[in-house]
Amino acid sequence: MSATPSPAAKYVGEFVGTYMLVLTVGCNVLTGSPVWGVTSIACTLMVMIYALGNVSGANFNPAVSLALFLTGNMELAEFCKYMGCQVAGGILAGFSYSLAFWETFNLQPTAGFSLWQAGLAEIIYTFMLCFVVLNVAVADNTKEKPNQYYGLAIGFVVVAGGYGAGHISGGCFNPAVALGIDVSSFGLGFGYSIAYLCFEFIGAAMAAGLYKVVRKQESNQPTLMAKLVSEFLGTFMLVLTVGLNVLGGSKAPVFSIAASLMCMIYALGSVSGANFNPAVTFCLLITNRPNVLDRKTGLFYMMVQVAAGIAAGFTYMFMEAGKTFPLGPGTRYTIWQAAFAEIVFTFLLCYVVCSVATVKEPLSQYFGLAIGSCVTAGGYAIGAVSGGSLNPAVSFGIAVSHMSAATVGNAFLYTIFEFIGAAIAGCVFMMVTHTSDGSFEDKLSV
Numbered sequence: 001m002s003a004t005p006s007p008a009a010k011y012v013g014e015f016v017g018t019y020m021l022v023l024t025v026g027c028n029v030l031t032g033s034p035v036w037g038v039t040s041i042a043c044t045l046m047v048m049i050y051a052l053g054n055v056s057g058a059n060f061n062p063a064v065s066l067a068l069f070l071t072g073n074m075e076l077a078e079f080c081k082y083m084g085c086q087v088a089g090g091i092l093a094g095f096s097y098s099l100a101f102w103e104t105f106n107l108q109p110t111a112g113f114s115l116w117q118a119g120l121a122e123i124i125y126t127f128m129l130c131f132v133v134l135n136v137a138v139a140d141n142t143k144e145k146p147n148q149y150y151g152l153a154i155g156f157v158v159v160a161g162g163y164g165a166g167h168i169s170g171g172c173f174n175p176a177v178a179l180g181i182d183v184s185s186f187g188l189g190f191g192y193s194i195a196y197l198c199f200e201f202i203g204a205a206m207a208a209g210l211y212k213v214v215r216k217q218e219s220n221q222p223t224l225m226a227k228l229v230s231e232f233l234g235t236f237m238l239v240l241t242v243g244l245n246v247l248g249g250s251k252a253p254v255f256s257i258a259a260s261l262m263c264m265i266y267a268l269g270s271v272s273g274a275n276f277n278p279a280v281t282f283c284l285l286i287t288n289r290p291n292v293l294d295r296k297t298g299l300f301y302m303m304v305q306v307a308a309g310i311a312a313g314f315t316y317m318f319m320e321a322g323k324t325f326p327l328g329p330g331t332r333y334t335i336w337q338a339a340f341a342e343i344v345f346t347f348l349l350c351y352v353v354c355s356v357a358t359v360k361e362p363l364s365q366y367f368g369l370a371i372g373s374c375v376t377a378g379g380y381a382i383g384a385v386s387g388g389s390l391n392p393a394v395s396f397g398i399a400v401s402h403m404s405a406a407t408v409g410n411a412f413l414y415t416i417f418e419f420i421g422a423a424i425a426g427c428v429f430m431m432v433t434h435t436s437d438g439s440f441e442d443k444l445s446v
Contacts, residue, residue: 005054010055014085014089015085016048017048017058017060019096021174022089025041026094026104026181026184034251036252038162039252045158047155049155060176061129061175062087065082068134071212073138094184095184105185105188106185106188107193109168109169109170109192110168110169115192117319118169120199120318122172122199125160126199127207131267135211135266149369152369153262153368157263159259160257162256163250166248181193210233213226214271227273233264234261237260238257239312239316239393240312240316243317243397247324254375254388255376258373258376264276265371274368275301276391276393277305278302278306279346279390279391279421281298281302282423286426289437292358305392309391309396313400313401324402325402327398327399327410341386342418345388345390345421347425347428349375349421351428352371352374355429359437360436392418395418
């Protein structure tokens with residue numbers, strides 16, 4: 001048996017993977033659960049990536065193939081062949097679910113949203129998908145130390161974007177999906193797939209460009225600029241996903257937000273450490289370990305994270321036609337109950353970050369899942385109490401875009417609560433549970 005898959009194996013792999021992805025989309029729209037449909041689609045993508053990643057690279061998406069071509073990881077002729085197989089798989093899948101159920105659906109922006117709002121949703125989350133692919137499956141560090149989380153990280157971008165932006169554009173993020181839906185429903189109208197394809201290719205090009213920025217000096221230590229861009233991108237995607245889920249009435253908001261954090265941690269952890277949260281950065285500074293994070297870089301991180309959160313707030317405001325929401329305790333709860341909630345679960349988040357990512361023997365595969373799951377834990381546990389911010393960048397992104405003095409005041413209070421939780425986490429980590437990783441006493445005795 002040849003160690004290298006044949007061209008035929010690659011093209012069939014791309015066809016089959018894309019066919020299954022688009023078929024799952026159609027089946028869920030026509031017959032599936034409104035709560036779990038997006039998860040079903042994400043899981044199909046994930047399992048097909050794991051099944052065929054070592055055969056074709058498991059693109060299943062012309063936008064992903066374009067990003068690979070633009071970064072020099074795919075030849076033009078191969079890109080064209082892959083795209084042909086992917087589009088063919090998508091169109092055949094569209095006709096398959098239409099004939100199986102004798103029913104179809106059209107591709108278009110959701111009622112109440114313009115093409116430009118849908119386009120921005122497609123650009124941003126196609127960018128995220130392609131960017132995560134490049135960072136977890138193509139970057140030099142993945143070749144030196146192959147990982148097994150690549151399928152999880154890529155597949156769950158669909159969880160982040162599908163629940164977050166699906167109510168605006170339908171959540172394609174893939175020209176093969178768009179064409180498969182549009183061609184199979186030509187009797188209801190045709191044409192939006194061309195616009196969607198353009199938006200998705202713009203997202204792919206953005207991913208390729210920013211990938212080159214953050215991975216410019218992969219063989220050496222990342223530059224400060226690469227780290228700051230990484231922190232901005234990760235925080236921006238996190239806060240944007242928060243806002244879109246809340247305003248869109250998502251069926252699984254906490255799951256989507258946690259997925260966005262997990263995916264970007266896997267993508268950028270090896271560049272900046274993937275803090276994406278001033279409270280996490282503050283906690284790492286409290287532990288006083290320059291080999292983990294020095295003070296100057298940490299201060300820059302916090303400024304960039306807050307700026308990204310505010311930028312994301314205004315972005316989701318535009319995408320949602322001017323709608324925003326306030327930051328504050330739930331209607332049944334006081335600010336002190338919210339304070340308790342934010343302190344305790346920010347402690348959990350920061351403590352887990354320290355314990356799985358900054359120790360002498362950190363987790364090599366599950367660090368992103370562990371950290372992202374803290375959002376799942378806190379969001380469901382105390383979301384009704386405080387909103388489950390756990391992050392000053394989220395707090396300020398929500399508050400500033402809402403443009404209310406009371407809400408901005410709450411952002412300052414929440415930041416204090418979150419920094420208290422972070423400080424407790426840092427102290428417990430260094431002085432009690434992980435003294436061997438460089439305690440305060442060790443530093444004082446030097």
